[in-house]
Amino acid sequence: MKNTVLRNRYTLLLTTLIVYMVVLVAEGVITDREVRRVEFENPYFDLNLNDLEEFRERRNNNSNTRREDGGDV
Amino acid sequence: MGKFAIFQFYALLRREVQEHRNLFIGAPAVVALLILVASIWVITRIDQQQLAEGLRYVSVVFDGLSPFDMAPFFMLLAIPFFLTLFICSVIYLINTLYQDRKEMSVLFWQSMPVSNLQTVISKIVAISVVAPIFYVLIIFAMYLVAMIWLTILGITHDVDLVGIGWMFLAAIVSLILTYLSAIVTSLWLLPTIGWLLLFSAFARKTPLLWSVGVFILVGFLEDFIFGTQYLGNWVASRTADPNQYLIFEFSSLFERIFDYDTLFGVLVGSILIAGAVFMRRFID
Numbered sequence: 001m002k003n004t005v006l007r008n009r010y011t012l013l014l015t016t017l018i019v020y021m022v023v024l025v026a027e028g029v030i031t032d033r034e035v036r037r038v039e040f041e042n043p044y045f046d047l048n049l050n051d052l053e054e055f056r057e058r059r060n061n062n063s064n065t066r067r068e069d070g071g072d073v
Numbered sequence: 074m075g076k077f078a079i080f081q082f083y084a085l086l087r088r089e090v091q092e093h094r095n096l097f098i099g100a101p102a103v104v105a106l107l108i109l110v111a112s113i114w115v116i117t118r119i120d121q122q123q124l125a126e127g128l129r130y131v132s133v134v135f136d137g138l139s140p141f142d143m144a145p146f147f148m149l150l151a152i153p154f155f156l157t158l159f160i161c162s163v164i165y166l167i168n169t170l171y172q173d174r175k176e177m178s179v180l181f182w183q184s185m186p187v188s189n190l191q192t193v194i195s196k197i198v199a200i201s202v203v204a205p206i207f208y209v210l211i212i213f214a215m216y217l218v219a220m221i222w223l224t225i226l227g228i229t230h231d232v233d234l235v236g237i238g239w240m241f242l243a244a245i246v247s248l249i250l251t252y253l254s255a256i257v258t259s260l261w262l263l264p265t266i267g268w269l270l271l272f273s274a275f276a277r278k279t280p281l282l283w284s285v286g287v288f289i290l291v292g293f294l295e296d297f298i299f300g301t302q303y304l305g306n307w308v309a310s311r312t313a314d315p316n317q318y319l320i321f322e323f324s325s326l327f328e329r330i331f332d333y334d335t336l337f338g339v340l341v342g343s344i345l346i347a348g349a350v351f352m353r354r355f356i357d
């Protein structure tokens with residue numbers, strides 16, 4: 001077995017990649033892995049997409065109000 | 074570990090630093106110099122009265138505040154250094170074992186009482202533990218120059234810089250957080266380190282092309298053989314969010330290190346590093 005794996009660089013690379021793939025796939029099956037990002041509490045870089053959406057809506061409302069007032073066309 | 078083994082390992086680390094001075098010291102020094110020159114250029118453009126106002130604001134904003142609370146703001150200044158370290162690490166890891174074979178120095182090192190495992194481990198320690206020390210020292214030198222410069226500006230503009238001591242303390246705490254972040258990032262990205270080292274030890278030519286090409290191929294193969302996309306999912310979940318490996322508070326250090334995903338990454342990285350160690354026995 002050892003001699004087969006270490007016969008040349010290609011068999012070694014293939015064995016390493018097979019072990020790598022099998023471990024990843026087995027872990028994926030066991031934990032039912034999906035794209036998941038671990039959420040750590042971090043007060044400095046919170047990005048809430050709802051806030052951005054709200055900000056955009058508020059900006060659109062403001063520009064519409066200005067247009068209605070005849071401020072800028 | 075005996076005294077001789079420690080000396081051996083120290084010699085290996087020293088060799089790495091000496092052979093890659095540009096990546097370890099030159100690159101961050103250039104970034105620090107560029108930041109200082111850009112800051113000087115910006116300050117010379119500001120009106121003197123506005124500059125005095127700005128100095129007054131800076132002097133009071135940090136006064137009396139805990140350096141531990143303010144340190145994360147200084148970590149923003151370390152972002153260019155993090156990016157530089159990341160780029161330098163990729164260049165170093167993909168070339169290091171390949172270069173050893175190309176210039177035949179691998180024969181010399183294999184004739185020495187040093188194992189392949191020790192050599193590969195020394196390369197990982199050099200880039201993930203030793204290189205960040207140089208980066209942090211250069212950032213410290215940059216902060217020191219900036220503080221001296223701020224003091225001189227304060228004296229010339231007749232501004233009492235009461236909070237500069239607190240600011241400096243916050244900067245020092247941020248350096249510790251930066252160093253810890255660099256080490257946790259190395260653990261988090263250990264599979265990437267192992268992957269690059271494996272192809273650095275394997276490829277006869279263009280190791281970067283091999284590593285990228287095989288990475289894409291393995292993704293397709295997984296879909297083809299197993300009908301799953303766990304590899305892609307795994308990579309996506311590890312690379313997208315820097316919050317997963319940057320440390321902004323000391324209390325979160327153990328949470329990051331002993332996290333399941335970090336430890337599983339260490340396991341996968343170890344498989345690839347073991348491949349790189351065995352691969353070193355094949356010399357062209």
